[in-house]
Amino acid sequence: MVSALAEPTYRRLLGSQAISLAGTGLTTVALGLLAYDLAGGGAALVLGTVFAIKMLAYVAVAPVAAALLHAVAPRTVLVAADLVRVVLVLGLPVVSSVWQVYVLVLLLQAASAVHTPAYQAVLPRVLPDQRRYTQALSLSRLTDDLEMLLSPLLAAALLVVLPASDLFVGTAVGFAASALLVSRLRLDGPAPTDDDTRTAFAARARRGVAHMVRTPALRAVLALNLAVAAAGAYALVQYVVIARDVHGRGDGAAALLLAALGAGSIAVAVVLPRLLASLPERVLVLGGCGALVVATAAIAPALRVPGTPGLVLVGALLALVGAGWAAAETPVGRIITRSTPDADRPAVFAAQFALSHACWLVTYPVAGALGGWGPGTAALVLAAVSAVATAATATLWPTPEPAVDVAG
Template sequence: MFAAQVVALAGTGLATVALGLLAFALAGDRAAAVVATALTIKMVAYVGAGPLLTAALVRVPRRAVLVGADAVRALAVAALPWVDQVWHVYVLIAVLQCASAVFTPAFQAVIPELVDDRGYTGALALSRLAYDLEALASPLLAAALLALVPFHGLFALTAVSFAASAALVLTTELPRDTGDPRRAAASWRVFATDPRLRAVVLLDLAAAVVTALVLVDTVVLVRAHLGGTDAGVAVALAFFGAGSMAVAFALGRLVDRFGTRALMVAGPAVLAAGSAVLAAGWVLAPGFAVLAAGWTVLGLGCSLIAAPSGRVLRDAAPEGGLAGVLAARFALSHACFLATYPLAGWAGGLDPAAVFAGAGAAVAVCGAAAALLWRPWTANP
């Protein structure tokens, strides 16, 4: 199952690069608007269609759901090289992302049934590492492949990766299905009644504030404010990923020593402190070293929130309702990005020190509210 996740994520990274090149081939100077629209469609699919499709498919055997989602993703990506209209891209992206919004929660719901409690922490760490490695390695892999094949070939390789993921799932023995439509439908209500899950939403919002800042504004900070190069942008993003990976490598030891709640609540504190120091450093001695150090700390804070969160969702889910809870969290966390991505784009034109300070204040408020909601006595051991 981990191999299935890795190959699928590698293909997704290749498709992200290829999509930008396809948008430029179809729309020229309007390519940025095409990519932005495609990303918006992705978020809408995650927020709106994902939970509905998960609930509708709850009686379908999980192997069929996972393999079917991979098959749909492979077909949608394989069709992208043949399109000649921008609206064709939008339709195929909508199909692709709806399938991804089904696959990811279903995949996450299987993992805790394959391992014990200790193994689950390790599985969450590996899953986080896979996401971080995808963000770091896929652009480099795409650049190497583009020296050998045209960008349309990246879509073909992505389709192959989804087919390989489906084959791995198909040949893996999975636990018996335990889904219940009534439990799946109640999953959203759990987020309103369980203080731990309300706190998780606030923590996801804190992570979304910082992640959007990093992903959207790094290019402006490096190129416009520091006079750096395209390679400098990639290196800065790598520091953010490295901070996240450091937590993933140490997750098991951290959970054993401090517990899930302490780690997750510490995430916004790390983010707020990192943002404050980054703002001060930018005023006193702006430079790439300050940005790289700040991005590393922000990567640490975001991973403290994201990496162990699966344990909380597993503990809070009603019997037979884990897939629904994961789908609801998947939608809610991406709804946060629908708000923070535009804000980060607007903030790109402001003074960086003020932006860092504002981000720090926002995550501090989210973290304080989450800590008040999720008191130690509300957390399971």
């Protein structure tokens, strides 16, 4: 993954993403503490609502923002989104009621729904070489996983010397640093065509979704999103229940299970560029989906193994879930880039961002509701959903597989 880092523009983009994600991780921890301060025993309900608002903002805002900002330079979009997030996150420490949290989180996540697809769409233009772009996708996956693993540790260290409200200040500093890095880059977007200027806003808002529905490779991605979300939602919703209720352990055991999930994903992200150089995307994606299904289903019998061996077995299976997740999801950027004209890529990345999060919006509450029947039952049901979606992905995948052309 070193050759991608040789491109100065990409190095700064990756640095801005990593700093921004670190700030986002601090916000996640700080929101939990703020929810407890405002709602006490109702903090879980507040956080659940916050995460639902986050998913709704992602689903609703990304395609609309892509249509509104289709002619705006990518650098302007990225910097403006970061600066808006700075202002909003600085408002969180001074809120005095739960509804104010909901409003600020909605606006904050709307800004993120603008920033992330714009970042994804600009990468293939910065790295037109297929090999370097594939490395960039793996590095993006690594930064996502490291944010999940390291941000709680960073937050814990900061809380030793700072009040919880100062974590939001740290987040604001991260977003500001991200904006500063990007503001010094030259990021050219595709020039608007005559068709762009004549196309109505509503049509532009639908363009990305319509392109995904009518393109065979991207129809497979639609099914893939559900396969990943079903297994991923189980892991992220039930890991605490498994550690605390099933095994009677504390928060440390829960953190280790989450770390196992992230470690599996990181391990695959590191080797994925080499694998994609020698194996078809279909093999890796469907292999990753298969790992998701098998590992999630296997958790059900593993829960009956008592004591430390059972906990270790579940941790190993969650690591396999993480590995399958990375293998299935990371190549999606290549598939979109290959299947989409340059001018349409921002709209399609925004559509993928929204539609993939729509799957999570469904599977998160389902994973929580099924928990009432026990984590074993939830594992089997969500593994079955993932299996059906995997079968749909395999059926919809075009054959023969098109050649990759990142430059477009």
